[in-house]
Amino acid sequence: MKARITVTLKNGVLDPQGKAIEHALSGLGFDGVGQVRQGKVFDIELAGTDKARAEADLKAMCDKLLANTVIENYAVEIA
Amino acid sequence: MKSAVVLLPGLNRDRDMIAALTKISGQAPATVWQTDTEIPDVDLIAIPGGFSFGDYLRCGAIAARMPVMRAVAEKAAKGVTVIGVCNGFQILVEAGLLPGALMRNASLKFVCRQVKLEIANANTMFTRRYQPGQIIRSPVAHHDGNYFADAETLARIQGEGQVVFRYAEGTNPNGSINDIAGIVNDKGNVLGLMPHPENLIEAAHGGNDGRALFESALGVAA
Numbered sequence: 503m504k505a506r507i508t509v510t511l512k513n514g515v516l517d518p519q520g521k522a523i524e525h526a527l528s529g530l531g532f533d534g535v536g537q538v539r540q541g542k543v544f545d546i547e548l549a550g551t552d553k554a555r556a557e558a559d560l561k562a563m564c565d566k567l568l569a570n571t572v573i574e575n576y577a578v579e580i581a
Numbered sequence: 582m583k584s585a586v587v588l589l590p591g592l593n594r595d596r597d598m599i600a601a602l603t604k605i606s607g608q609a610p611a612t613v614w615q616t617d618t619e620i621p622d623v624d625l626i627a628i629p630g631g632f633s634f635g636d637y638l639r640c641g642a643i644a645a646r647m648p649v650m651r652a653v654a655e656k657a658a659k660g661v662t663v664i665g666v667c668n669g670f671q672i673l674v675e676a677g678l679l680p681g682a683l684m685r686n687a688s689l690k691f692v693c694r695q696v697k698l699e700i701a702n703a704n705t706m707f708t709r710r711y712q713p714g715q716i717i718r719s720p721v722a723h724h725d726g727n728y729f730a731d732a733e734t735l736a737r738i739q740g741e742g743q744v745v746f747r748y749a750e751g752t753n754p755n756g757s758i759n760d761i762a763g764i765v766n767d768k769g770n771v772l773g774l775m776p777h778p779e780n781l782i783e784a785a786h787g788g789n790d791g792r793a794l795f796e797s798a799l800g801v802a803a
Contacts, residue, residue, distance in 0.1 A: 515729060515754070518687050570639055570675065571798060572682040573729060 687756025
């Protein structure tokens with residue numbers, strides 16, 4: 503099984519890196535770029551075929567390590 | 582007073598911390614490695630600065646999940662004094678021993694300079710040798726010192742006197758919310774701060790403004 507975890511900053515958390523990317527895109531001539539927020543993607547391979555268990559494991563991985571839930575949200579997708 | 586210093590791969594201020602604790606307490610601290618599951622009987626545990634595990638994932642995130650940090654958490658729960666400086670502060674927030682998070686500096690630049698700190702609470706075991714509101718100098722050197730906490734947490738820690746150090750006189754180097762430079766846990770025995778008091782403890786450093794922090798925490802005479 504393959505899974506993708508997307509970690510994004512919560513609303514209201516300042517993202518200076520996203521801001522710098524936003525300015526760089528404008529500098530390249532891309533008009534109409536609004537706010538840019540930077541996040542992280544983790545592609546994870548899992549043994550087994552039990553999707554419900556995989557989802558529970560992936561959420562636990564996010565809570566324990568992959569995301570800092572003080573400042574970040576996460577989403578789990580299983581392919 | 583006995584102390585211990587936590588060692589993790591990628592830390593680089595460990596020798597400074599060991600030197601400061603040796604000079605101020607009069608005896609060399611014990612050292613504990615990342616895989617150690619027990620910490621000797623000490624009065625103070627220090628987690629130095631640096632770039633543990635290359636700052637991979639998030640600063641301090643991997644270090645916070647190493648076996649030695651479970652031992653630190655157990656000691657902290659028993660009331661042992663814990664100080665985390667710079668990366669040590671990041672490790673303590675990632676380990677959940679202190680509230681909030683430390684994010685990339687608002688300037689996106691690594692800052693290495695001297696700042697001024699206000700003693701925001703002189704009634705802690707880490708600051709009792711300072712005066713309330715006293716302004717001291719301290720070096721900083723970090724890329725991710727931008728303290729953040731949600732509104733509810735911020736109100737709580739400010740209300741409870743858990744904000745111990747604030748950047749003063751416009752010297753906030755990282756965009757930290759409400760100029761927060763250092764905080765303690767609700768029990769008051771765990772301190773995290775971004776500045777490096779261990780690098781300003783004697784004349785050869787150009788001043789000793791940081792010395793009273795260790796004298797306070799170690800309970801040794803000035």
